Amino acid sequence: MKNFNFDTATRILFGKGKTDEIIPEIIRSGSRVLLAYGGGSIKKTGLYNQVVNLLNNDRIYFVELNGIQPNPRMKSVREGVRLCRENKLDFILAVGGGSVLDCAKAIAAGVFYDGDAWDFMIKKASVEEALPIGTILTLAATGSEMNGNAVISNEETSEKRAMSSALLRPVFSVLDPELTFSVNRWHTAAGVTDIMSHIFELYFTPDTGTLVQDALSESLLRICIECGPVAVEEPENYVARANLLWAGTLALNGLLGAGKSAGDWATHAIEHELSAIYDLTHGAGLAIVFPAWMEYVLNPENSWRFAKLARNVWGIEVTDDMAAARQGIDAAREFFSSIGMPVSLKEVNIDDSQLTEMGKKACVFGPVGLMKELTAEDVTAILRKAL
C-alpha cells in the first residue's frame, strides 16, 4: 500500500426528499446563485420548480444557465463564466447528471481565470480559486458529486479533456434515489457501466498489498451487478436505485484509489475520443472499450489482478490465472450486453475510418495507462479489437 492523504470534504445529503435541505447548505457558502441545469428533464419531473421555489422562498437571488448538454461543451462553460461575472454570483447550484456538474466546475474555476477556461483542460492553467458548488444529482454514474474532477468537450476541436482540483469538490451534494426513478433504461445502464468503469480504472493498477481497497472495490462492483439489472427493469425500485447511487459516489470519491497508484484511466482516455467525435453516451463507449482494453493489456505478469477480479466479482472458480482472467473479461462483456449496452463499435455504427486519428488524439500528451503504457498505435489496436 502506498502512502496517501485522504479527506472528503463534500457533505452528502442522501435520501428521499433531501432536496428540501439545500438552503442552509447554500447560504453557508454564498448568496447569489448560478442555477445550472441541462435539458428539460428537471422541468418534466418537477425538480426545477421545487428548487426555484426553495430559492424564491428564501429570497435567494439566482440566474439560470440551462441547456447544458451531455458531453458538456465549452460554449456552456463560457456562458456560465460570463453570467457569474456580470451578475456577481458567488455560488453555483448544479442540478443534473455528470455533465451539468462538470460544466459547473469548469465555470467555478473559470470565473477567477483571465484566459479561456479550456486552458485548464490542456494544462495551460491550474485552478487557483473557485466558486463553491452545490449539486443535486439526478443520475447514478459520474462520481463528480464528491470529487474535484470535470470532463469538458471542445466542440471546435472535437476534443474532450479532464481537469481536476480539490478546490472543485462540491461543498454539498444531494443524492435522492427517487430523483433517478425517471432515468430511462439506456441511461440507467450507461450509468451502471460508468460506475463499474471507474472502479475498474482504480482496480487495475500494478499495486500490491492494497487488500482494503481491492475488497471495497469488489464489493461495489458486486452491488452494480446485483442492482444494475434491477434498476433497468424496475426504474422505481428504491433499494436498487439507492444502492447504485451511493456506490457511484463511493466509487470515485477517493476511497478506492487512496493508497494506490493513480489508476489506469487509459479506457477513459480512449472513450473520450470516441464520444468527442461521435457524441456517444459515455457509459456506452466504456462498455465497448473496456473489455477490448482488458484483452489487450492482459498478460501472464498482470493476470493475477484480472483473475482476482474474475474470482471475487464474477464468481469464476478456474485456478489458472490467465484462464480465469479471460473468463472474467467475457463475463464483463456479457453483463454490459445483458443490461442493453453495446459491446462493439459496429453496434453504434462506428466504422474504422477514424481509428488512427483517435489513437493519436488519445495520446496527445504522451502514452496513456498504467497497467500497460499505451501508444497511439496501441490505442488504435484496442479500438480495432472493439470493432
Place this chain on the structure above:
Amino acid sequence: MKNFNFDTATRILFGKGKTDEIIPEIIRSGSRVLLAYGGGSIKKTGLYNQVVNLLNNDRIYFVELNGIQPNPRMKSVREGVRLCRENKLDFILAVGGGSVLDCAKAIAAGVFYDGDAWDFMIKKASVEEALPIGTILTLAATGSEMNGNAVISNEETSEKRAMSSALLRPVFSVLDPELTFSVNRWHTAAGVTDIMSHIFELYFTPDTGTLVQDALSESLLRICIECGPVAVEEPENYVARANLLWAGTLALNGLLGAGKSAGDWATHAIEHELSAIYDLTHGAGLAIVFPAWMEYVLNPENSWRFAKLARNVWGIEVTDDMAAARQGIDAAREFFSSIGMPVSLKEVNIDDSQLTEMGKKACVFGPVGLMKELTAEDVTAILRKAL
C-alpha cells in the same frame, strides 16, 4: 436504506513516515499545543523524540500531559483541562491509541465547559465548542482517529461512559503502519477484536436494503480475519499492519453506519461495565461478550442477518438461516480464541459476583441495544452465558 448526512472532515495522513508532515497541519489550526500521550511506549519507540523535535524545530510552544491510562480516567481529563486553561493552549496533539485520543477529546470539550467534563458522559451537558485535535495513532483498533466519539472511565464511580460530537472529530490523523509494529500480540489481537466489534455493532441492525453498507462491512471483516493473525504472528508485516490500520479507521468513521439505524451497541455497553470494574482490555472484553450477545439475541426473525454475515464473512454454506447463524457465531468465537483472545469470563478470572450489578449499570439510562432491547436482567443473562 435510511436517509443520512455524511461527511468526514478529518484529513488522514496515511503511511510510513507521515508523522513528519504534522507541523503544517497543526499550524493551520493552532499554535500552543497540549501534547497528550500515555505510558512510556512512545518514548521507547522514539516517536516521542520525533514529535518533540518537530515541535521544537518549528518553535511551537507545547505542554505535556502524560500517563494517560488504558480506559482513560477523569483524573487525566481534568488535568488536561487545567493545563490547557493555565497555558492558554489552543490545540491538542494526541499521540497513542484510543485511550489517549478519547482523553484528548474530553479535554478538548472540557476546556470550554464551566462544570466537570464528566457531565458530557452522563448527558448533563453537550459539547458547544472544542479545541481542535490532531492525532498520531499507534494502535489499530479505536476508530477514534476519524470520528467524534470518546469513552471515559470515572475511577470514583467505576463507570465508563461515552460522549459524541462532530466538534470532536480530529482535524488530522497520522496513520503510520510502522508505528504499530511494536504493538504486542495481546494488544494486536485485542485491536483486531475491537475493529471487528465496531463493524458488528453497525452490521447488526434491523435495517434492510443497505446492500452497500453490508457489503463494505463484510469486506472489512474479511480483511480483519485475513490480516489479524498475520499481524499477531509477524508484527512487522507492513501489508497486514497497513490494511488493519485502514480497516479500523473506515470501520468507525461513519461510512458503515450511514443509511442505517444507529447500530446496536449493546455489546459495547456491556463490555464497558466489565472493563470499568475489572480494568480489562476493551478488545478482550468484547471477544468474551460478543459471541454471548449473538447467541442471546438470535431468533428466527433476525436470523437472516446473522446468516448473511456467516455466509459472506465466514464462508458458511448451510442453507437454513438459524443453523448458518449459529455456525457463524461459533466461527467468531473460534477466531477470537485463535488469535489469543479470551472467550469466557473464567479465562480472565471474573466470577459471577458482579453480574447483577453490571446488568443494572449497563442499563442505567434505560434498555440497551437495537436488535433486541436489553433490560438489566437480559444483560446479566448474557454475562452469565459468557461465564
